[in-house]
Amino acid sequence: MQNVAVIGAGSWGTALASVLADNGHSVTLWVRNAKQAENINTNHMNEKYLPDAKLSAKIAATSDLQEAVSGKPVVLLAVPSHAMRQMCRELAPLLTQDVLLIHAVKGFELESLKRMSEVIHEELPGAIATRLAVLSGPSHAEEVVQRQPTTVVVASESEDSMLRSQDLLMNRNFRVYTNPDLVGAEIAGALKNIIALGAGMSDGLGFGDNAKAALLTRGLAEITRLGLKLGAMPPTFSGLAGIGDLVATCTSKHSRNWRAGYLLGQGKKLEEVLAEIGMVVEGVRTTQAANVIAKREDVEMPIANVLYGILFEDKDPRQGVEQLMGRLKTYEMEYLNPDHA
Numbered sequence: 001m002q003n004v005a006v007i008g009a010g011s012w013g014t015a016l017a018s019v020l021a022d023n024g025h026s027v028t029l030w031v032r033n034a035k036q037a038e039n040i041n042t043n044h045m046n047e048k049y050l051p052d053a054k055l056s057a058k059i060a061a062t063s064d065l066q067e068a069v070s071g072k073p074v075v076l077l078a079v080p081s082h083a084m085r086q087m088c089r090e091l092a093p094l095l096t097q098d099v100l101l102i103h104a105v106k107g108f109e110l111e112s113l114k115r116m117s118e119v120i121h122e123e124l125p126g127a128i129a130t131r132l133a134v135l136s137g138p139s140h141a142e143e144v145v146q147r148q149p150t151t152v153v154v155a156s157e158s159e160d161s162m163l164r165s166q167d168l169l170m171n172r173n174f175r176v177y178t179n180p181d182l183v184g185a186e187i188a189g190a191l192k193n194i195i196a197l198g199a200g201m202s203d204g205l206g207f208g209d210n211a212k213a214a215l216l217t218r219g220l221a222e223i224t225r226l227g228l229k230l231g232a233m234p235p236t237f238s239g240l241a242g243i244g245d246l247v248a249t250c251t252s253k254h255s256r257n258w259r260a261g262y263l264l265g266q267g268k269k270l271e272e273v274l275a276e277i278g279m280v281v282e283g284v285r286t287t288q289a290a291n292v293i294a295k296r297e298d299v300e301m302p303i304a305n306v307l308y309g310i311l312f313e314d315k316d317p318r319q320g321v322e323q324l325m326g327r328l329k330t331y332e333m334e335y336l337n338p339d340h341a
């Protein structure tokens, strides 16, 4: 059994702290807000983020970062992507050199267009960042905390880190696979949120299953196209971090990205939608990042492009649908196109 610090007590950090506590580990949960930490310690509830869940009394919450990570051999990061760099800066002087880091964050840093592991590498001394694994896959916190069957993947360039992460997290309700493709797992996990916004929008507009299936399938095509250009391995996109998470996020009312898309499809404005949801909607910033990366890499991402117009340029969602449906005729599989180089 290990001493594990979980950094971030939103829905995902809290659910993962519960999995670790179920596995018998001693868990310290770092919470930004001291009052919320006190509430978790006293009532064993995280009322804002997972109001229906009773948490293990073995989870000790603190708002003191040093106390949270001091002497801990394992640190799991579950903050929104926009907070990752600052969080790492604060953690850098506090971590022990041989710590195992696991991050469970699905997004890019918008300003630098970097993946989360790249941000971690830049901010934490080399020896620390080499023991790094990413946790991804179809896993809504609301279901994980209720111990409903869930499968995820841990990906790492270090086999030892991957296997240790699997051992720490795996149990009879939470099945953990390994995958050496850290780049692919990060890219798939981030980009699926764009398509989930689109799937929610499709539902909000009143479209049916055909439209949803089209978005998922063509969404996976453009996620894979960009992923391969950025160095990911093809099979990852047909795995848990790829199609698995795409299905879970695009079809679930738990998804904040799906919900944001739904409200936008019903005619609400972005600021209004984000205020109503009150939790991180990673797909919004990821849509911005992906559009810039796609342009830089000369990769076609028509769905992400149309969503950018709807989110940031006041494009009417119905006009966005017309734009996608009216694109020039083309092959389904570019690799089967006789003109493909």
Ligand SMILES: NC(=O)C1=CN([C@@H]2O[C@H](COP(=O)(O)OP(=O)(O)OC[C@H]3O[C@@H](n4cnc5c(N)ncnc54)[C@H](O)[C@@H]3O)[C@@H](O)[C@H]2O)C=CC1
Pocket: 008, 009, 010, 011, 012, 013, 032, 049, 078, 079, 080, 081, 082, 083, 087, 104, 105, 106, 107, 139, 140, 141, 142, 278, 279, 280, 282
């Ligand atoms: N909720 C879920 O089911 C899952 C979420 N994720 C990913 O986990 C990451 C975290 O998401 P959630 O926990 O769901 O978000 P959330 O919105 O439920 O909670 C966010 C947490 O981050 C804290 N926070 C916000 N800004 C911060 C800052 N600047 N510095 C430090 N802490 C800050 C908040 O106080 C809150 O505790 C995201 O990248 C998300 O995509 C991944 C898998 C499942």
Ligand SMILES: O=C(CO)COP(=O)(O)O
Pocket: 106, 137, 138, 139, 140, 141, 193, 196, 245, 248, 249, 254, 255, 256, 257, 258, 280, 281, 282
């Ligand atoms: O990544 C998730 C499930 O795997 C959670 O998705 P949302 O952030 O859209 O809620």
